[in-house]
Amino acid sequence: MFDRYIVVEDTLRNVVEGxxxxxxxxxxxxxxxxxxxxxxxxxxxxxxxxxPVPVEDVSVTLGGRTYPVxxxxxxPEAVWNFGEVGTVTVRKPGGLPEGEHSVGVLFRLRVxxxxxxxxxxxxKTLPLVGT
Amino acid sequence: MTQPAQIKRGVSLYSFQEEFFLRKMTLEDCxxxxxxxGAYGIxxxxxxxxxxxxxxxDAFYDGWHAMMAKYGTVPVCHDMFLDTKRFxxxxxxxxxxxxxxxxxxKHASRLGCTVMRVLVFVTPEVLERCVPYAExxxxxxxxxxxxxxxxxxxxILRHLENMERVGSPLLGFVPDMxxxxxxxxxxxxxxxxxxGATPEIAEHIRRExxxxxxxxxVINDVREMGGNRVDxxxxxxxxxxxxxxxxxxxxxxxxxxxxxxxxxxMDENDQETSLGYEQVIPILRQGGFSGYLASEYEGNRHIQxxxxxxxxxxxxxxxxxxxxxxxxxxxxHV
Numbered sequence: 001m002f003d004r005y006i007v008v009e010d011t012l013r014n015v016v017e018g019x020x021x022x023x024x025x026x027x028x029x030x031x032x033x034x035x036x037x038x039x040x041x042x043x044x045x046x047x048x049x050x051x052p053v054p055v056e057d058v059s060v061t062l063g064g065r066t067y068p069v070x071x072x073x074x075x076p077e078a079v080w081n082f083g084e085v086g087t088v089t090v091r092k093p094g095g096l097p098e099g100e101h102s103v104g105v106l107f108r109l110r111v112x113x114x115x116x117x118x119x120x121x122x123x124k125t126l127p128l129v130g131t
Numbered sequence: 132m133t134q135p136a137q138i139k140r141g142v143s144l145y146s147f148q149e150e151f152f153l154r155k156m157t158l159e160d161c162x163x164x165x166x167x168x169g170a171y172g173i174x175x176x177x178x179x180x181x182x183x184x185x186x187x188x189d190a191f192y193d194g195w196h197a198m199m200a201k202y203g204t205v206p207v208c209h210d211m212f213l214d215t216k217r218f219x220x221x222x223x224x225x226x227x228x229x230x231x232x233x234x235x236x237k238h239a240s241r242l243g244c245t246v247m248r249v250l251v252f253v254t255p256e257v258l259e260r261c262v263p264y265a266e267x268x269x270x271x272x273x274x275x276x277x278x279x280x281x282x283x284x285x286x287i288l289r290h291l292e293n294m295e296r297v298g299s300p301l302l303g304f305v306p307d308m309x310x311x312x313x314x315x316x317x318x319x320x321x322x323x324x325x326x327g328a329t330p331e332i333a334e335h336i337r338r339e340x341x342x343x344x345x346x347x348x349v350i351n352d353v354r355e356m357g358g359n360r361v362d363x364x365x366x367x368x369x370x371x372x373x374x375x376x377x378x379x380x381x382x383x384x385x386x387x388x389x390x391x392x393x394x395x396x397m398d399e400n401d402q403e404t405s406l407g408y409e410q411v412i413p414i415l416r417q418g419g420f421s422g423y424l425a426s427e428y429e430g431n432r433h434i435q436x437x438x439x440x441x442x443x444x445x446x447x448x449x450x451x452x453x454x455x456x457x458x459x460x461x462x463x464h465v
Binding site for chain 1: 152251435
């Protein structure tokens with residue numbers, strides 16, 4: 001559910017730090033009908049141009065705080081609110097060239113009342129909208 | 132002279148999740164929409180539309196009550212969740228589960244709700260432990276009877292036995308209209324077809340559902356017909372969707388606190404295309420049900436891949452149908 005809204009249009013940009021392009025950012029929403037504590041997000045699998053991004057290079061910023069995906073297990077208090085656009089940052093020296101790029105995200109959510117993991121995914125082609 | 136309608140109309144704000152998710156409607160917009168339809172009973176999911184829960188401050192609750200007063204609406208039901216799998220690798224202990232439910236009882240009370248919808252997977256042991264707190268906060272705990280469970284399912288029967296043993300008037304049920312699914316919902320069929328279901332096989336599944344054929348037989352049929360992955364998934368929905376006897380409601384009437392008037396699709400003639408409203412509401416009237424029927428629109432997830440969702444119009448049509456079926460004499464506000 002809400003899969004088609006995961007990757008947010010017109011949000012793809014390069015991240016510049018100290019004059020260097022160090023990564024790529026885009027907006028994403030959780031494909032679920034309520035907010036969820038980060039410790040229940042089992043996976044945020046990102047692809048750029050169809051290529052999987054190593055999990056250690058991905059972090060999510062919510063409400064001004066940044067959480068590396070690998071450390072979300074330890075964040076039961078922080079919540080990704082319903083419909084909240086989080087900023088996904090991928091460490092990628094040099095960033096992406098101008099033009100359009102395929103951006104994919106797959107979430108696996110540990111929803112307590114379901115016996116299986118809830119999975120949601122989306123892939124969109126987004127134009128790079130600058131830095 | 133016509134008897135005044137005893138059943139009251141409400142809306143679960145879950146119905147407007149599509150618009151809230153996309154920030155097209157705020158919490159106040161949702162409440163205002165309900166008031167415009169004469170659906171004055173408001174049901175809410177804190178974790179959906181009240182960011183910051185469970186750490187909401189006094190200003191939030193003051194604002195909530197001011198909003199209820201402004202629109203003439205009444206807080207009716209809070210929908211709780213219980214994250215038993217909150218920590219990776221272990222389930223919450225019984226004490227932790229109780230603590231979480233009590234947190235929700237307190238929130239329900241602060242909202243002004245007298246009913247809390249309890250997820251059906253919550254155990255009888257947890258509910259029993261929460262009864263003293265429900266008394267303290269003045270909130271009734273209604274276990275949601277939600278498909279694929281139903282009033283005769285062993286899990287519900289186990290809850291019922293426990294309710295009878297505990298003997299508290301604060302323990303009961305919130306039936307979800309999904310347990311009265313008369314026809315395979317057309318919005319689901321449409322989605323499976325868009326995903327690649329085989330039209331002839333989809334038609335076979337639809338027809339067999341109407342014939343009340345056992346799910347496992349239909350799944351087997353689909354395999355033998357050479358059904359693809361989507362066809363199988365469409366048949367497997369029969370394990371979840373079900374028709375149960377609405378007369379069971381009469382047996383449990385004194386424990387029915389609230390009804391989730393779930394629906395998938397209202398057509399232009401204000402008819403729901405799959406659920407047994409025409410059969411169920413007369414039984415609720417016969418039983419003297421005097422609580423709320425809260426519209427719970429769940430069609431968005433089945434059409435959002437291809438169509439613009441208009442939850443407000445869907446709820447408006449549903450409210451017109453409810454007003455007609457519960458026998459309201461004046462429905463001009465809907």
